[in-house]
Amino acid sequence: MSGLLxxxxxxxxxxxxxxxxxxxxxxxxxxxxxxxxxxxGFDGSMAIGATTTWDSLTNYTLTMLxxxxxxxxxxxxxxxxxxxxxxxxxxxxxxxxxxxxxTIGASAGFGMISGSSLATTATMGRIAMPEMQEAGYSRSLxxxxxxxxxxxxxxxxxxxxxxxxxxxAEQSIRDLLLATAGPIFLAVLLYCMAxxxxxxxxxxxxxxxxxxxxxxRNAALKELLPPVGIFGxxxxxxxxxxxxxxxxxxxxxxxxxxxxxxxRRLSLSGMMSALMDTxxxxxxxxxxxxxxxxxxxxxxxxxxxxxxxxxxxxILDQPMLVILLMLVxxxxxxxxxxxxxxxxxxxxxxxxxxxxxxxxxxxxGIFAVMVVEMGLITPPVGMNLFVLKTVQADVKLTELWKGxxxxxxxxxxxxxxxxxxxxxxxxLPYNAF
Numbered sequence: 001m002s003g004l005l006x007x008x009x010x011x012x013x014x015x016x017x018x019x020x021x022x023x024x025x026x027x028x029x030x031x032x033x034x035x036x037x038x039x040x041g042f043d044g045s046m047a048i049g050a051t052t053t054w055d056s057l058t059n060y061t062l063t064m065l066x067x068x069x070x071x072x073x074x075x076x077x078x079x080x081x082x083x084x085x086x087x088x089x090x091x092x093x094x095x096x097x098x099x100x101x102x103t104i105g106a107s108a109g110f111g112m113i114s115g116s117s118l119a120t121t122a123t124m125g126r127i128a129m130p131e132m133q134e135a136g137y138s139r140s141l142x143x144x145x146x147x148x149x150x151x152x153x154x155x156x157x158x159x160x161x162x163x164x165x166x167x168x169a170e171q172s173i174r175d176l177l178l179a180t181a182g183p184i185f186l187a188v189l190l191y192c193m194a195x196x197x198x199x200x201x202x203x204x205x206x207x208x209x210x211x212x213x214x215x216x217r218n219a220a221l222k223e224l225l226p227p228v229g230i231f232g233x234x235x236x237x238x239x240x241x242x243x244x245x246x247x248x249x250x251x252x253x254x255x256x257x258x259x260x261x262x263x264r265r266l267s268l269s270g271m272m273s274a275l276m277d278t279x280x281x282x283x284x285x286x287x288x289x290x291x292x293x294x295x296x297x298x299x300x301x302x303x304x305x306x307x308x309x310x311x312x313x314x315i316l317d318q319p320m321l322v323i324l325l326m327l328v329x330x331x332x333x334x335x336x337x338x339x340x341x342x343x344x345x346x347x348x349x350x351x352x353x354x355x356x357x358x359x360x361x362x363x364x365g366i367f368a369v370m371v372v373e374m375g376l377i378t379p380p381v382g383m384n385l386f387v388l389k390t391v392q393a394d395v396k397l398t399e400l401w402k403g404x405x406x407x408x409x410x411x412x413x414x415x416x417x418x419x420x421x422x423x424x425x426x427x428l429p430y431n432a433f
Contacts, residue, residue, distance in 0.1 A: 362426055
């Protein structure tokens with residue numbers, strides 16, 4: 001059996017295993033080990049497995065990963081994420097569409113902590129949807145806000161997915177985090193329009209609530225200042241060059257820990273729980289990375305990435321066409337699997353093609369994350385929509401599709417803008433301090 005055929009079969013086997021809900025780390029690692037063994041022998045495959053495991057665990061780029069995860073877990077135990085939604089509801093909930101905007105913001109905050117669009121959608125579906133429906137919001141708008149809001153957290157720093165992309169594609173994590181500034185601004189602006197436009201035209205219902213009292217607004221502002229201040233300190237230090245990416249992770253974890261203890265919202269038991277959750281999450285993430293490295297090594301041995309680059313050779317001088325083909329593939333995969341699984345499978349294949357087409361890999365990382373998340377809410381079969389249907393069984397699929405459509409349009413516009421104006425993504429990384 002030729003290496004190219006073996007690589008293709010291995011790639012297909014990994015997709016099938018992930019689709020059958022085999023853990024991503026197991027699926028990628030098993031295909032990588034067995035595939036490599038068929039090419040270079042069992043002893044060679046075992047030696048590569050040991051080397052890959054050591055390299056993954058001792059890589060300097062990944063030292064920030066446990067600190068980012070710890071920061072998120074401490075923030076959750078300190079109540080930063082849950083208070084974010086309540087504060088935003090008080091401050092803007094009286095405006096038309098205010099609760100939907102609060103849901104988008106809170107989902108982004110929770111997504112930064114959980115690192116999973118599906119987990120964010122499930123959680124916010126239980127918290128925000130009942131409150132919006134009680135306030136008289138149409139179920140389509142409520143569902144669309146929750147499903148779309150779940151996609152933002154993965155792009156907003158600190159993003160574990162971008163850290164993993166940086167590791168696999170051998171790019172600077174600082175450059176990738178800096179590159180998110182423009183797309184995040186566009187996302188917020190376009191998602192606001194995706195909420196307001198249907199309300200203006202009467203396609204969605206969003207009654208105004210009574211304005212909160214001055215005392216309630218002041219209390220909400222006090223609750224909102226810590227998460228905003230902490231995020232501003234961390235990201236401001238990164239954007240201005242005061243902190244490196246690793247220092248940003250360490251300082252972020254320390255500041256959130258300090259806030260938890262000084263505010264007396266983080267107990268000793270909560271701290272221990274955060275440490276345990278961090279250990280379990282990082283253990284799972286490192287297993288995924290080890291599996292991904294084994295899978296990547298197998299693909300390199302098989303020659304599949306280089307063969308794909310050769311297959312694309314006829315259009316490599318047309319980067320726009322290459323990007324559009326990748327866009328279609330990501331949207332299709334979004335119907336089958338989570339964002340991390342999609343990136344782990346496709347980055348080893350797409351990065352050589354992007355390089356050959358002259359596409360900047362920092363820009364490509366942001367593009368890939370955005371398109372992957374868009375696939376999760378694209379009707380009729382986006383994964384976030386199915387998760388929300390499971391959480392809120394009384395919501396009809398047609399209501400989910402109707403609610404998600406304005407946000408999908410907003411995402412398409414955002415992708416089109418960064419394709420037409422790549423400087424929105426790459427200007428800051430290459431011109432920051």
